[in-house]
Amino acid sequence: MKNLVRAGILLAVSLFLALGFNALRTDGIEVVRPPADLLVRQAGITPIGLDTVKILLRDKRVLFVDARPDNAYARGRIPGAVNFPEEDFDRRIKSFKDTVPLDRPLVTYCSGVECQASELLSKELLKAGYKFIHWYQGGWYDWTQAKERIEK
Amino acid sequence: MKVRNCLLLATRLFLGILFVYASLDKIRFPGPFSDTVLNYHVLPYVVVNLFGLWLPFVEFVAGAFLLLGIWSKAASGLILAMMVVFLVAIVQGVARGIDTHCGCFTQGGKGDPISVWTILRDTSFLAVAAVGFRLERPVPTWGLFRA
Numbered sequence: 001m002k003n004l005v006r007a008g009i010l011l012a013v014s015l016f017l018a019l020g021f022n023a024l025r026t027d028g029i030e031v032v033r034p035p036a037d038l039l040v041r042q043a044g045i046t047p048i049g050l051d052t053v054k055i056l057l058r059d060k061r062v063l064f065v066d067a068r069p070d071n072a073y074a075r076g077r078i079p080g081a082v083n084f085p086e087e088d089f090d091r092r093i094k095s096f097k098d099t100v101p102l103d104r105p106l107v108t109y110c111s112g113v114e115c116q117a118s119e120l121l122s123k124e125l126l127k128a129g130y131k132f133i134h135w136y137q138g139g140w141y142d143w144t145q146a147k148e149r150i151e152k
Numbered sequence: 153m154k155v156r157n158c159l160l161l162a163t164r165l166f167l168g169i170l171f172v173y174a175s176l177d178k179i180r181f182p183g184p185f186s187d188t189v190l191n192y193h194v195l196p197y198v199v200v201n202l203f204g205l206w207l208p209f210v211e212f213v214a215g216a217f218l219l220l221g222i223w224s225k226a227a228s229g230l231i232l233a234m235m236v237v238f239l240v241a242i243v244q245g246v247a248r249g250i251d252t253h254c255g256c257f258t259q260g261g262k263g264d265p266i267s268v269w270t271i272l273r274d275t276s277f278l279a280v281a282a283v284g285f286r287l288e289r290p291v292p293t294w295g296l297f298r299a
Contacts, residue, residue, distance in 0.1 A: 003225045003226045003229060006223045007226040007230050010230060011210060014206060014210040014213045015206050017209045018206045028182070031202050031205065032202070033190075033200050087253065087265060114193060116252070
């Protein structure tokens with residue numbers, strides 16, 4: 001019993017330190033996580049839905065970036081999308097920047113609302129200097145559910 | 153020094169250093185760590201940041217108390233509980249095919265993706281934590297070398 005109380009005290013001390021440290025630091029985060037679309041808006045990324053995606057797909061200046069792993073990309077993708085798995089960002093960003101100018105509009109997507117790869121990739125691309133990033137949160141699931149055209 | 157005490161000392165050193173080390177990058181980068189927590193798809197969205205802030209300090213405090221030999225049974229229990237939570241999170245992540253980094257020691261997508269290897273590694277850590285918890289005495293044993 002005594003050790004349970006002590007464990008509770010350690011948890012309470014940890015919580016106090018965590019919240020105090022977070023409040024004092026300049027790069028602290030929100031204790032309650034804001035909605036995902038608000039987070040990306042704050043980061044300078046535009047969340048878009050299926051209708052906007054279809055409009056942007058007709059514009060050849062817009063590049064679709066598939067943030068899923070290579071094997072998922074190979075099984076099917078939004079037409080014209082290039083593969084850029086988020087976990088390979090460090091390895092691939094140089095060649096990506098060599099071929100894609102910083103002012104080219106991008107649309108990122110991954111498996112669907114459950115995945116985070118496209119959100120993380122969008123933030124990394126923003127940091128890398130890309131200016132016009134659109135984030136398709138519905139992603140591959142939303143696209144295929146709508147029975148839109150795919151490329152293999 | 154008895155074998156039991158040597159073993160206890162070894163588990164305290166190993167787990168204490170491991171948990172303090174594991175906490176540092178998470179404390180330094182709370183945003184990316186919270187993103188990783190979110191990627192596991194285990195916790196409700198609104199509590200992800202609180203968990204991402206809190207967990208690293210639980211790791212740090214428990215690891216430090218274990219190294220110092222203060223309230224070591226309680227600290228050891230917390231470490232054992234954390235290892236169980238980590239293992240459950242990773243196993244469900246691998247089973248569901250979730251594509252995420254472990255977030256165990258490094259943040260910002262710089263670590264290894266979760267895999268069977270991560271499960272085996274954490275299972276071995278869990279075994280060490282269980283042995284350490286079993287060997288800990290229920291009374292305070294002040295100081296690392298007074299196991």
